[in-house]
Amino acid sequence: MSATRAVAPPARHAAEPVRPGRSVPTVLRHLAFATGAALVVLVLSYQLDSFRNFQLATVAAYLCATAGLTVLTGLCGQLSLGHGALMATGAYTLALVQNAFAERGLTAGGLLILSLAVAVLATVVVGAVVGVAAARLRGPYLAGLTLAVAVVVPALTVTFNGVFNGEQGLSVPMAPAPRALGPYFPYERWQLWTAAVATLLCLVLLANLVRSRYGRAFRAVRDDEVAARLAGIHVARTQVIAFVVSAASAGLGGALLAVLAQSVSPGAFGLTLSLFLLMAVVIGGLGRLAGAVWGAFLLVALPDLTHSLTSLFTLSPAAAQRLEGNLPLAIFGVTLIVVMIAAPGGVQGLLSRLTGTLRVRWRHHRS
């Protein structure tokens, strides 16, 4: 457990304060929150240009994966170095299903929902298999297993060339935006809407789960397995549930990435992606869905940032390309170390501490 413990500080702020007599159903509260977020995205989709729309859609796709990972690693204490591969599972499944539809002349846009569902289902199956194995392993052995998944899955796409088309990958045929939106409706805005709706639904489900007894069981298992068993919690089953839920989220994220890029290739889902996801989740604030949001933004913003950083210097094109390829990982690594030292609770931990202080000051000021 020690390896996992090292990255999982006690999620004190995730602890629910005592609020007796609340009667608004959890699902309504979370749906209301999601509706608010959807309205913000809607406004932004008209305010931002096409490229930013596309970037925001990519944030949404990554957010599914980081949210799932933060539940698994932050709440249930299971380290996964394989979430990039689970994203690949979702992405490739979606590509295969979309291609199968296209070959049969089925081009209705609504079929995308079915494709996404199949992609999530496929990832659930893979996640269940890995999860059952993972529930038997702890610490470095668990890391090793998930690392193997991260390496094997992209390699499979090359081995089974006929199905996955090797390094080239697959193209993903997508229906255009609905005609009702008008002929000049930017496709990127439609992409953002699609990704945002799927991601918000995913977040609502995760938030419901985290607030339920399962969320409590996740944290209990993370903190003390013996005590959890004596409290009547089936540790292995709880860990498998966490893994499957997390895998499903990652699968949806991967499928959305495929929808956005309209193509999938193994290069996009390498070990680096898994490491990036983990670092993003830790920097954002492990074990918190809000932290996963910061992490997802970081995942999209950082390559952008390094691009503008390298363009500040006059470099040979080859050197610039090399630098751009490696700089994000380096910056991510350094940020991770700084965050671990300065704010172990991540960005979200820092924020909730800040708002806590402000609230106390405000109360003090008023009285």
Next chain:
Amino acid sequence: MEDGLALHHIGVRFGGLTALEDVSLRVCPGEVVGVIGPNGAGKTTLFNVVCGFVTPQTGSLSLDGRPLRPRPHRLTRLGIARTLQGTGLFAGLTVLENVMAGATHTARAGLLPALLGLPRSDRDERRLREHALTVLDELGIATHAGAAPDTLPFAVRQRVGLARALAARPRLLLLDEPAGGLGAEDVDALADLIRGLPHRAADPCAVLLVEHHMDLVMAVCDRIVVLDFGRVVAAGPPEAVREDPAVVDAYLGATVEAERSEAERRHEQ
């Protein structure tokens, strides 16, 4: 009567080491039974056998006359709860959540209602929360419900551990060194509490107690079982056990050592 928990001729060996040999004991409803013995006498192994962490090589267990094959996560379902040495609390959960976790087996809503946030799951949670608050109130620590365990004094944390076990509504409570690390006043309060457990208005429970603290054991137990080198060397009411020459020999000779190790442990803390 076959009511309660019974151990029949339990034997446990770890490699060449005999941890328990031919140990039989019974805890009937309404009873407080103490298990004492020097360090390494097999007290904790005995608990681990009852909880299913250790499978005995010989002998059997029964609960209310039916054979018992314990598995740790099924215990609370059978009406048995156990506290852990130290406190064994979940550091990342509030006091209230810790106690709610103890009542996990009473939750009815499955994964789907939880995922969808359905009212059924909410009702479950509200019921667990109210039950947990009742237990915290009974133990006089309801004011700490929202606190993180790490921020509380040891005596309070120890009560939270007790509350978590009681939240499972056990018919039999296993207490693993509940007085460890407590001051004299706290031990007295704990003694009153343990004596009251079989007579609680709601969910009365029998108690099986493993403890080093002789005064506590003598004060609360109806019967005492003395272990030494994995064997039962004496059993009976406190006054009889206290006089037993075998006990004086085996146990009191070792109390000095036990107290020394206790002092060392406190020093380390």
